[in-house]
Amino acid sequence: MTRPSEIKPREGSVRGTLYEEFEEGARLGPVSFDVTPAIVEEYFNAVSADRALYKVDDRQAAPPNVLLPYMTVPIYTKYPPNQGIVMAELDMSWHNPIWADETTTVVATGRVLRKFEKRGRRYINWEATFARASGEPIATLVNTFHVPE
Amino acid sequence: MKREIDITQEMIDGYGRINGDNDIIHYDHDYALARGFRGTLLHGPHMTAFAADLGAKRYGKEWLYRGHLKTKWIGPVCPKDRFVVELSDDGTVKAESGGDVAMVGLATLKD
Numbered sequence: 001m002t003r004p005s006e007i008k009p010r011e012g013s014v015r016g017t018l019y020e021e022f023e024e025g026a027r028l029g030p031v032s033f034d035v036t037p038a039i040v041e042e043y044f045n046a047v048s049a050d051r052a053l054y055k056v057d058d059r060q061a062a063p064p065n066v067l068l069p070y071m072t073v074p075i076y077t078k079y080p081p082n083q084g085i086v087m088a089e090l091d092m093s094w095h096n097p098i099w100a101d102e103t104t105t106v107v108a109t110g111r112v113l114r115k116f117e118k119r120g121r122r123y124i125n126w127e128a129t130f131a132r133a134s135g136e137p138i139a140t141l142v143n144t145f146h147v148p149e
Numbered sequence: 150m151k152r153e154i155d156i157t158q159e160m161i162d163g164y165g166r167i168n169g170d171n172d173i174i175h176y177d178h179d180y181a182l183a184r185g186f187r188g189t190l191l192h193g194p195h196m197t198a199f200a201a202d203l204g205a206k207r208y209g210k211e212w213l214y215r216g217h218l219k220t221k222w223i224g225p226v227c228p229k230d231r232f233v234v235e236l237s238d239d240g241t242v243k244a245e246s247g248g249d250v251a252m253v254g255l256a257t258l259k260d
Contacts, residue, residue: 005169
């Protein structure tokens with residue numbers, strides 16, 4: 001099992017990244033982690049998800065958003081977070097399920113797309129791909145977050 | 150279709166445990182007030198998860214293979230709020246919390 005806290009630097013545990021230190025175009029990852037049945041079960045409970053909605057031919061899948069707690073792994077492992085980051089936007093597509101009855105090894109890669117200021121606030125925009133170790137895609141995302149001054 | 154959830158600090162803490170963050174904006178009421186919010190904040194991806202359930206309900210198993218969920222977090226969601234998220238027939242997502250719009254977006258299937 002890989003808990004997100006085992007691979008994501010936690011706010012305050014190391015020096016956080018200043019806005020100026022993010023680099024547009026910077027490659028993120030690859031970083032690998034295991035999503036286990038126990039994590040899937042914990043996620044079902046944490047987000048009050050309806051298990052019945054995620055059955056495929058009588059096999060229990062995880063909510064595809066089970067990857068969200070791992071979402072920032074690619075960027076935070078390269079750019080540890082400061083306190084007070086606020087998420088602004090997420091665009092996510094799912095390609096293949098994570099099953100609730102097996103451990104899935106996920107490989108995450110990404111790239112910083114751009115950094116910008118809007119209404120006096122500073123933002124980081126980046127993308128990531130999550131795939132099985134075999135290369136089969138699981139999910140892709142583009143995320144924007146606000147870095148506190 | 151619509152979903153209504155009463156938000157508690159315990160829910161935020163539970164998401165924080167699996168999320169593995171230590172961002173005090175989710176856990177320190179006084180810090181959140183100092184940042185100009187009404188209280189501690191529900192994680193944005195936690196809001197997204199509530200909307201994702203509606204996508205799964207609408208699209209069935211195709212959601213797992215072709216689901217596309219776009220969410221923009223535009224307002225705070227705090228403990229004691231009633232969070233109401235709605236998925237319209239055209240795939241538009243809108244959520245309100247504490248009487249204000251908290252999230253907008255889109256839940257659709259990709260070709």
